[in-house]
Amino acid sequence: MLSAMSRIAFSLAIITALSACDTPGDSPQSARPPAAVKTLPLAPRKLEERIPALGTLLARESVLITSTVSEKVAALHFNEGEQVKRGDLLATLEQAEEQAQLRSARADLAEQEREVKRLQGLIASQVTARNEYDQRVSNRERAHARIAEVEAKIAERTLRAPFDGTTGLRNLSPGALVSAGDSITTLDDLSVMRMDLQVPSLLLSALSVGQKITAFSEALDREFSAEVTAINPRIDPVSRSVTVRARLDNPERLLKPGMLMRLSLLKEQREAIIIPEQALESAQDSHYVWLVNDEGKAEKRQVTPGFRRAGELEIVSGLNPGEQLITEGFLMLRPGSPVAIQEG
Secondary structure, eight states: OOOHHHHHHHHHHHHHHHHHHOOTTOOHHHHSOOEEEEEEEOOOEEEEEEEEEEEEEEEEEEEEEEOSSOEEEEEEOOOTTOEEOTTOEEEEEOOHHHHHHHHHHHHHHHHHHHHHHHHHHHHHTTOSOHHHHHHHHHHHHHHHHHHHHHHHHHHHTEEEOSSSEEEOOOOOOTTOEEOTTOEEEEEEEEEEEEEEEEEEGGGGGGOOTTOEEEEEETTTTEEEEEEEEEEEEEEOTTTOEEEEEEEEEOTTOOOOTTOEEEEEEEEEEEEEEEEEGGGOEEETTEEEEEEEOTTSBEEEEEOEEEEEETTEEEEEESOOTTOEEEEESOTTOOTTOBEEEOOO
16 A cells, blocks of 8 residues: 555656646637637628518400490401500491481481571571571571480490500400490500509508509519509408509510419518527527627627518617628527637
């Protein structure tokens, strides 16, 4: 067994060896190597807060070309899908009887005009009575009215385009009997489209005429720009939504009535600090991020998040432009830990 003196000497040797390994000011934390992290310099970015919605396309002007009388179709003067101008002839219904009545009414008017002129000369020479002249004038006015009546009947049987547009499919053929209200074709003005969309009434304060809309058509795989032109003053009592109408230019005639559009209304545009969603730590109702301070060490800071979008979120308070946000490698960090910023 070792003597007491030997044991004391052995213990002193161990203590001396351990003391030689330490240097003044060292600590377990400072001896730990810096953690490798990736950072993002913070800077204000443009944030667009948008309201998603679905919209149905309508033509700016759309009408069914129908007859107001029951008659045979004499002729159709358009091709399906044809561009026509306002006033262009689209269809003619049988009107032989009305044309004959018009010729008779015009002949009667001509006769009444001759009699009025003849009697005017006789009245001047006081050869005829005034009441006979007045009777002829009345007959002339009735002839004018008869012509207007027959011309109105002919107009009912002569169907013209009420505005510039694109014709639809033909629903009848020449010789077919058309009844009042039967559709002959459709006419749509596709140069400009309307969109009706339903927006929750809770967002009514965020809506305004002139507001910009981004509209996406899955059928065309293409994005279009639109603008709010009207907001319905009434709110649907069942759905608690308001109908918003927007205008969308369609010079290429690619969009068609009835198409469904995915819409995004620009609610607000502002400058904000936006961070990757992965850089946020949450514990119950508190939210934190990690930063690299001026000494190159980790700093944990509480922040207030705001608007969220895919993969990103706005920080309303707690961060300042120019600070270095740690986006990766912060899971094992402690406040005050040294960090090594990795590139890429």
